[in-house]
Amino acid sequence: MKERVAIIGGGLGGLSAAIRLQRRGFRVQLFERNSRPGGKMNEFTAGGYRFDTGPSLLTMPFVIDALFRFAGARREDYLEFVPLTPLCRYFWEDGAVLNASSDVSQMAEEIAKLSREDAQNYPAFLEYARGIYELTAAIFLNSPIHEAKKLFTRENLRTLLRLRRIDPLRTVHRGVSRFFRDPRTVQLFDRFATYNGSDPFQAPATLNIIPYVEHGLGGYYIRGGMYRLVEALERLARDLGVEIHLNSPVEQIIHRDGRILGVQVNRELIETDYLVCNADVVSTHNRLIGGFPARRQKLNRLEPSLSGLVFLWGVAGKYSQLAHHNIVFSADYREEFQQIFCERRAPDDPTIYIAVTSKTDPADAPGYGENWFVLLNMPYLEEGQDWSGETERMREAIFCKLRRRGIDLRGQVETERVITPEEFYSRYGSNRGSIYGISSNRRSTAFRRPANRSRELKGLYFAGGSTHPGGGIPLVLLSGKIAAELIVEDAGRSGAGCREHRAECGKQGERLHDAALPLKQ
Numbered sequence: 001m002k003e004r005v006a007i008i009g010g011g012l013g014g015l016s017a018a019i020r021l022q023r024r025g026f027r028v029q030l031f032e033r034n035s036r037p038g039g040k041m042n043e044f045t046a047g048g049y050r051f052d053t054g055p056s057l058l059t060m061p062f063v064i065d066a067l068f069r070f071a072g073a074r075r076e077d078y079l080e081f082v083p084l085t086p087l088c089r090y091f092w093e094d095g096a097v098l099n100a101s102s103d104v105s106q107m108a109e110e111i112a113k114l115s116r117e118d119a120q121n122y123p124a125f126l127e128y129a130r131g132i133y134e135l136t137a138a139i140f141l142n143s144p145i146h147e148a149k150k151l152f153t154r155e156n157l158r159t160l161l162r163l164r165r166i167d168p169l170r171t172v173h174r175g176v177s178r179f180f181r182d183p184r185t186v187q188l189f190d191r192f193a194t195y196n197g198s199d200p201f202q203a204p205a206t207l208n209i210i211p212y213v214e215h216g217l218g219g220y221y222i223r224g225g226m227y228r229l230v231e232a233l234e235r236l237a238r239d240l241g242v243e244i245h246l247n248s249p250v251e252q253i254i255h256r257d258g259r260i261l262g263v264q265v266n267r268e269l270i271e272t273d274y275l276v277c278n279a280d281v282v283s284t285h286n287r288l289i290g291g292f293p294a295r296r297q298k299l300n301r302l303e304p305s306l307s308g309l310v311f312l313w314g315v316a317g318k319y320s321q322l323a324h325h326n327i328v329f330s331a332d333y334r335e336e337f338q339q340i341f342c343e344r345r346a347p348d349d350p351t352i353y354i355a356v357t358s359k360t361d362p363a364d365a366p367g368y369g370e371n372w373f374v375l376l377n378m379p380y381l382e383e384g385q386d387w388s389g390e391t392e393r394m395r396e397a398i399f400c401k402l403r404r405r406g407i408d409l410r411g412q413v414e415t416e417r418v419i420t421p422e423e424f425y426s427r428y429g430s431n432r433g434s435i436y437g438i439s440s441n442r443r444s445t446a447f448r449r450p451a452n453r454s455r456e457l458k459g460l461y462f463a464g465g466s467t468h469p470g471g472g473i474p475l476v477l478l479s480g481k482i483a484a485e486l487i488v489e490d491a492g493r494s495g496a497g498c499r500e501h502r503a504e505c506g507k508q509g510e511r512l513h514d515a516a517l518p519l520k521q
């Protein structure tokens with residue numbers, strides 16, 4: 001009889017683990033509490049407008065290609081990845097505008113509009129960021145670093161001895177400031193720390209890997225909307241035989257004598273041999289697992305990542321000033337992060353991120369309009385916050401800031417849907433509304449992030465943004481891969497004999513190598 005795996009949650013981490021485990025011969029049942037899979041990567045339509053509700057930028061697309069290959073399918077048959085030009089358009093208070101490019105010389109030309117000296121230093125910065133990627137990708141993104149046997153291999157030891165090169169002692173801001181002088185260039189590259197919900201003035205400079213991931217490896221959109229990825233993974237999973245149960249919240253994780261027995265869904269016990277939890281690790285320990293108070297306390301002490309406030313606006317009008325991705329910076333970045341991370345409130349002058357997918361997919365809005373996804377960085381949930389008041393205040397702040405850029409939205413917003421940090425908690429169970437798991441504001445975060453295999457309960461594994469290697473589409477998909485590989489190993493099915501596994505490892509190795517080739521000049 002096939003060994004059984006139950007999965008809690010149909011986010012990207014859950015879907016990734018489900019596909020891999022079903023392919024490896026397990027019988028997989030996935031339970032998602034909402035009526036659609038995808039978790040934070042979701043979709044909303046109203047009044048002729050279509051919106052993605054979560055991720056808008058895809059990086060490291062080869063991680064998705066590898067997942068399809070593992071499942072015996074071709075990604076190209078399901079999804080089209082669209083490279084974006086410009087990658088992003090940046091706006092500053094003084095009127096400066098920069099179109100970011102993955103082409104090194106073009107990007108340097110753009111930076112030269114801010115500072116000639118910074119433009120000259122850009123290739124060296126990208127090389128530095130690429131160096132961090134090369135050193136960290138294999139160890140930190142692809143393997144379960146909490147497992148000593150896997151971490152301290154001969155191959156990894158060589159890398160670990162060079163760990164100082166990943167710049168763990170400086171902050172992101174200090175790392176960036178070594179290369180750039182103009183405060184606007186520094187702000188541009190500091191911002192990448194927020195990609196995993198961290199503060200550039202606290203997080204280690206190792207996170208300067210992120211600009212290389214976007215600028216060196218490229219940023220993409222998915223034709224038809226980011227949610228097409230969820231649909232494609234759901235189809236792939238169902239075609240392989242994964243049983244997906246929607247509207248099925250797991251009420252409790254049942255265990256006895258240190259071993260998982262099953263999950264309780266609709267008051268019924270579903271027995272299982274292995275359990276992958278894609279729900280937030282901290283929320284899971286708070287709400288679904290009985291016992292282990294010390295563990296729960298330890299997890300609750302970890303600092304959550306940033307949350308976000310999202311406005312989905314159907315806007316009547318065409319705004320040629322904007323590209324597909326846009327950032328309108330605050331005047332004082334340090335002050336903004338002080339207010340978010342230390343005072344835990346919405347900032348007075350927020351940095352505004354606007355994605356307009358109808359620029360690339362005109363069908364996403366009526367002919368006269370545009371679909372705006374507007375995201376502001378926000379603190380994680382804390383007692384005493386007033387999100388309806390903050391929403392009003394932030395709407396006004398955005399309108400004011402955009403008016404200064406010649407964009408007057410008064411009377412132009414036809415449809416609105418707001419997602420507050422409270423909804424990230426109530427709808428998806430994200431710990432204190434965080435959108436990327438725990439923050440990377442401390443040097444030790446990579447090792448403090450919850451592991452993919454439970455230490456307390458045999459048979460329990462974790463996949464998702466709140467576990468290793470962290471948040472964001474590619475990392476979360478990789479966490480599903482790591483959890484699946486640990487189960488395969490524990491079930492004694494690892495290594496030799498699995499054709500798909502070997503084929504994928506070979507190809508992915510090549511891909512990581514591709515990524516390390518010299519940059520386009």
Ligand SMILES: Cc1cc2nc3c(=O)[nH]c(=O)nc-3n(C[C@H](O)[C@H](O)[C@H](O)COP(=O)(O)OP(=O)(O)OC[C@H]3O[C@@H](n4cnc5c(N)ncnc54)[C@H](O)[C@@H]3O)c2cc1C
Pocket residue numbers: 008009010011012013014031032033034037038039040041053054055056057058059248249250251278279280308310375427428429430435436463464465466470471472473474476
């Ligand atoms: C506004 C926003 C913008 C973002 N932008 C980007 C971006 O541009 N690029 C990028 O790469 N990443 C981005 N991210 C991050 C990315 O969306 C996440 O890292 C990723 O989608 C998280 O996937 P996950 O599988 O960890 O968790 P989730 O998406 O949270 O999925 C967990 C699932 O578990 C389900 N669940 C929870 N509890 C239970 C239970 N008891 N029973 C059954 N089911 C349960 C939830 O309903 C949910 O479906 C963004 C996120 C947000 C919110």
